[in-house]
Amino acid sequence: MASLNVYSALVVLFLTCGAAMATKENDQIIKDNNCETKMGLPSVLEAFTSIFETGTISSKCCGELLGLGKVCHSALVKRTLENPLFKDLSPARIIAKSIQTWNNCLALIDSLSPSA
Numbered sequence: 289m290a291s292l293n294v295y296s297a298l299v300v301l302f303l304t305c306g307a308a309m310a311t312k313e314n315d316q317i318i319k320d321n322n323c324e325t326k327m328g329l330p331s332v333l334e335a336f337t338s339i340f341e342t343g344t345i346s347s348k349c350c351g352e353l354l355g356l357g358k359v360c361h362s363a364l365v366k367r368t369l370e371n372p373l374f375k376d377l378s379p380a381r382i383i384a385k386s387i388q389t390w391n392n393c394l395a396l397i398d399s400l401s402p403s404a
Contacts, residue, residue: 314366314367314370318360318363321357321360321363323357327353327355328352331345331346331349331353336368338389339382339385339389340374345392350392350393350397354394354397361390365383365386369382369383
């Protein structure tokens with residue numbers, strides 16, 4: 289159950305008004321890297337809220353986000369931005385928040401790792 293399709297959950301919850309087709313490049317990246325199955329729904333929602341709204345992301349979800357990988361993370365954020373429901377958002381601001389969330393997760397997970 290935790291391995292629900294990452295963005296199908298967002299489609300159901302946030303994108304039900306008809307999503308625009310994502311660019312072929314992002315779709316190919318997502319398909320080639322199996323990006324949509326690498327995070328559980330609770331972590332998807334936390335990451336989404338952290339990037340597209342105002343919220344925080346737990347260490348557990350940071351671990352899942354980093355496990356997703358930066359390539360998948362970026363492609364999924366860009367694909368979400370292509371949806372007409374998000375047309376009023378500033379892509380530059382969302383990309384900046386996406387990078388900030390990624391970097392915050394790197395720092396958090398690093399701080400939790402035992403020193404060698």
